[in-house]
Amino acid sequence: MKSSKLLKSFESYGYVYLFWLIVFFLIPVLAILTYSFLTRDFQGGVRLQFSLKGYRDILNTTYLTVFLRTVFISLISSTLSIFVAIPVAYYIAYSRFKNFLLLLVIIPFWTNSLIRIYAWIFILGNNGLINQTLLRLGIIESYIKFMYNNFAVVLVLLYTYLPFAILPLYSSIERLEKQIFEAALDLGCTKRQVFFKVLLPNIKQGIISAFVFVFIPAIGTYAVPELVGGKSSRLIGNEIARQLTTAKNWPAAAAISSVLLVITIVAVLIFMYGGEKRETR
Amino acid sequence: MKPGNFSKIVLLFTLLFFYIPIVVLVIFSFNSSKSPEWTGFSLRWYYQLFTSSNHIWRTFVNSLIVGISASLFSVIIGTLGAISMYLGSEKFKKLMWTTTYIPFIVPDIIIGVSLLIFFTTVHLKLSLFTIFLAHVTFSIPYTMMIILTRLQDFDKSIIEAAYDLGAARFTTLRKVIIPIAFPGVVAAFFMAFTLSIDDFVITFFVAGPGSTTLPLQIFSMVRFGISPVINAISTLLLVGTIFISIFLRRYVRYII
Numbered sequence: 002m003k004s005s006k007l008l009k010s011f012e013s014y015g016y017v018y019l020f021w022l023i024v025f026f027l028i029p030v031l032a033i034l035t036y037s038f039l040t041r042d043f044q045g046g047v048r049l050q051f052s053l054k055g056y057r058d059i060l061n062t063t064y065l066t067v068f069l070r071t072v073f074i075s076l077i078s079s080t081l082s083i084f085v086a087i088p089v090a091y092y093i094a095y096s097r098f099k100n101f102l103l104l105l106v107i108i109p110f111w112t113n114s115l116i117r118i119y120a121w122i123f124i125l126g127n128n129g130l131i132n133q134t135l136l137r138l139g140i141i142e143s144y145i146k147f148m149y150n151n152f153a154v155v156l157v158l159l160y161t162y163l164p165f166a167i168l169p170l171y172s173s174i175e176r177l178e179k180q181i182f183e184a185a186l187d188l189g190c191t192k193r194q195v196f197f198k199v200l201l202p203n204i205k206q207g208i209i210s211a212f213v214f215v216f217i218p219a220i221g222t223y224a225v226p227e228l229v230g231g232k233s234s235r236l237i238g239n240e241i242a243r244q245l246t247t248a249k250n251w252p253a254a255a256a257i258s259s260v261l262l263v264i265t266i267v268a269v270l271i272f273m274y275g276g277e278k279r280e281t282r
Numbered sequence: 283m284k285p286g287n288f289s290k291i292v293l294l295f296t297l298l299f300f301y302i303p304i305v306v307l308v309i310f311s312f313n314s315s316k317s318p319e320w321t322g323f324s325l326r327w328y329y330q331l332f333t334s335s336n337h338i339w340r341t342f343v344n345s346l347i348v349g350i351s352a353s354l355f356s357v358i359i360g361t362l363g364a365i366s367m368y369l370g371s372e373k374f375k376k377l378m379w380t381t382t383y384i385p386f387i388v389p390d391i392i393i394g395v396s397l398l399i400f401f402t403t404v405h406l407k408l409s410l411f412t413i414f415l416a417h418v419t420f421s422i423p424y425t426m427m428i429i430l431t432r433l434q435d436f437d438k439s440i441i442e443a444a445y446d447l448g449a450a451r452f453t454t455l456r457k458v459i460i461p462i463a464f465p466g467v468v469a470a471f472f473m474a475f476t477l478s479i480d481d482f483v484i485t486f487f488v489a490g491p492g493s494t495t496l497p498l499q500i501f502s503m504v505r506f507g508i509s510p511v512i513n514a515i516s517t518l519l520l521v522g523t524i525f526i527s528i529f530l531r532r533y534v535r536y537i538i
Contacts, residue, residue, distance in 0.1 A: 107531060
């Protein structure tokens, strides 16, 4: 009995961890919510006076468009990632060169995201490799604008976050008993049926994780649209930064962040709940 | 069911998609001209990076200072957290899980903004110290989970046994738990270091004047346009990344 008391006495070790996350994560997030209801100080910061102006400032069609665009672009990026990641993860899980292929996915995963963004600017930018080459060969008169639009944002988001989708899908496919597929085929399933009725339901948890792992960083992205997006592809992240820095409207920045937080949490709950429900059926 | 040709083709294109931009980037770091048109092999951009780019190296030193100190701290806090979760009661575990999961579903930009607001409210001047606090905050859920996964490979009864055989609480910690956790601790350190040295968006909000880190420096250079010096920096960072990836590969199961 005394040993179980010993185990419990180790609980106090976790207090530092809990304390740190409460002080530097939970309280700051609550501070955002509070700031969104305060009065703007034009020097930056807020004055301690209740106000709904932060929300009123963002309640217009411009911001509605930005919010819808951000959600849309994040959904597209996460859906495309899943479509690509399932066959890739499946192939790797069965490959004889599993470890090597996995390493090839992990290297971009660990590569600095700014470098990965820069790589595309270097290739597709106005003064980039393709434009310079075409200009030199005399194929075009002036540069073609490949970048600075929504397409470029989705392309680079996909490039940046695809490994986030492949890795969880790989680990859930890897865990499967491989014989279930043979069993299904032996029992007369077509390959298509095996895919939809055996593979997909069994890797559902991996699909949900992959979706969330791409969706969350995509919806909060700042660097990607800032560097490869154009005027018509500004996302929530850019607006938050603009309100904080140049516009010095902190309540508005806090209000945008609060709405973003709510959207993210609702989206994650929908993915998870949707997944759970299908399981019970 | 063996993967068909379709999976193979998708994999091939994915790898090309991943690596063509990186390889192009590396090749052109050795280009002699400033514009992206190949004019011949040269090491001049590396020469420029190593001899006349003091401002870039200063930001790199800042990144190292924050990276090493934040990783050390988050490994200590993460280890203590993992031990408490490994041995604590079910109710306590539940509390720890909730606290650990929530930061994962909050986008980085919100963590950055919230810390900026928090530091401003408590009148903490933005500096390397605030970056350090921010990096410890986003690293500890990862370090805790990596170390916990390692601990969970072992049966708790060996700790009870150590105690029953007369080891004091601290001795049990030092002679049994820490040695078991150690490989996880090392992996967690590298993970935290990589997260710290790579982070852009959170650092962007909590950095003050004079506390620029390498990613912030790269960001402002990239915004300014294409420069072969960025290609050279990227190549060097890639070499580091490949080494870390090979090392962390062994622990990938702890990370996903």
